[in-house]
Amino acid sequence: xxxxxxxxxxxxxxxxxxxxxxxxxxxxxxxxxxxxxxxxxxxxxxxxxxxxxxxxxxxxxxxxxxxxxxxxxxxxxxxxxxxxxxxxxxxxxxxxxxxxxxxxxxxxxxxxxxxxxxxxxxxxxxxxxxxxxxxxxxxxxxxxxxxxxxxxxxxxxxxxxxxxxxxxxxxxxxxxxxxxxxxxxxxxxxxxxxxxxxxxxxxxxxxxxxxxxxxxxxxxxxxxxxxxxxxxxxxxxxx
Numbered sequence: 001x002x003x004x005x006x007x008x009x010x011x012x013x014x015x016x017x018x019x020x021x022x023x024x025x026x027x028x029x030x031x032x033x034x035x036x037x038x039x040x041x042x043x044x045x046x047x048x049x050x051x052x053x054x055x056x057x058x059x060x061x062x063x064x065x066x067x068x069x070x071x072x073x074x075x076x077x078x079x080x081x082x083x084x085x086x087x088x089x090x091x092x093x094x095x096x097x098x099x100x101x102x103x104x105x106x107x108x109x110x111x112x113x114x115x116x117x118x119x120x121x122x123x124x125x126x127x128x129x130x131x132x133x134x135x136x137x138x139x140x141x142x143x144x145x146x147x148x149x150x151x152x153x154x155x156x157x158x159x160x161x162x163x164x165x166x167x168x169x170x171x172x173x174x175x176x177x178x179x180x181x182x183x184x185x186x187x188x189x190x191x192x193x194x195x196x197x198x199x200x201x202x203x204x205x206x207x208x209x210x211x212x213x214x215x216x217x218x219x220x221x222x223x224x225x226x227x228x229x230x231x232x233x234x235x236x237x238x239x
Contacts, residue, residue, distance in 0.1 A: 113167055
């Protein structure tokens with residue numbers, strides 16, 4: 001075999017090994033949604049795997065439903081805040097000291113209701129078939145229910161429960177002191193200009209040994225609940 005042919009074969013094998021190794025790099029994130037409450041700081045995870053430096057890469061965090069779509073833009077070894085969507089200016093950062101180990105996670109501060117959605121971590125210059133990772137952020141809002149006594153009705157007492165500022169839409173239940181669900185009336189729901197929910201419900205209760213009752217408001221999607229208890233004075237009931 002001629003030496004030139006031999007060197008060509010060696011070069012091809014070496015190039016193939018290098019490109020194969022590079023193509024095995026992947027952008028990975030998290031499949032489960034990130035859940036936060038209004039005002040929280042959150043970290044949206046994104047990494048290069050196997051662990052490889054991202055210092056010389058371009059890293060784009062995007063909300064593709066927005067214009068401009070850039071949430072955070074890193075290129076040429078520095079951030080470029082001038083291209084960020086105005087609603088994210090000053091609210092995002094990468095962990096630049098960890099870029100060398102492939103950590104491209106984004107810290108987002110003071111989450112808002114408008115941050116609900118899907119964020120894309122995109123490494124456009126990566127020699128790989130997997131250059132993106134999409135992460136859903138769910139931002140919830142909760143508030144303490146308020147119970148008031150409406151007044152006597154027949155041989156019972158009507159209680160009202162109000163709770164506003166929720167997101168997503170919650171559900172309301174009533175319980176007695178033994179944890180039994182009480183059959184309340186239909187829950188009324190309304191929204192404000194920021195799409196936050198106010199729920200309101202009534203229940204007619206009968207006199208018990210301790211006259212203690214609970215209004216519970218719960219949002220299963222963000223796994224949060226708030227509850228308030230009331231002890232109704234015995235004299236409120238009609239004898």
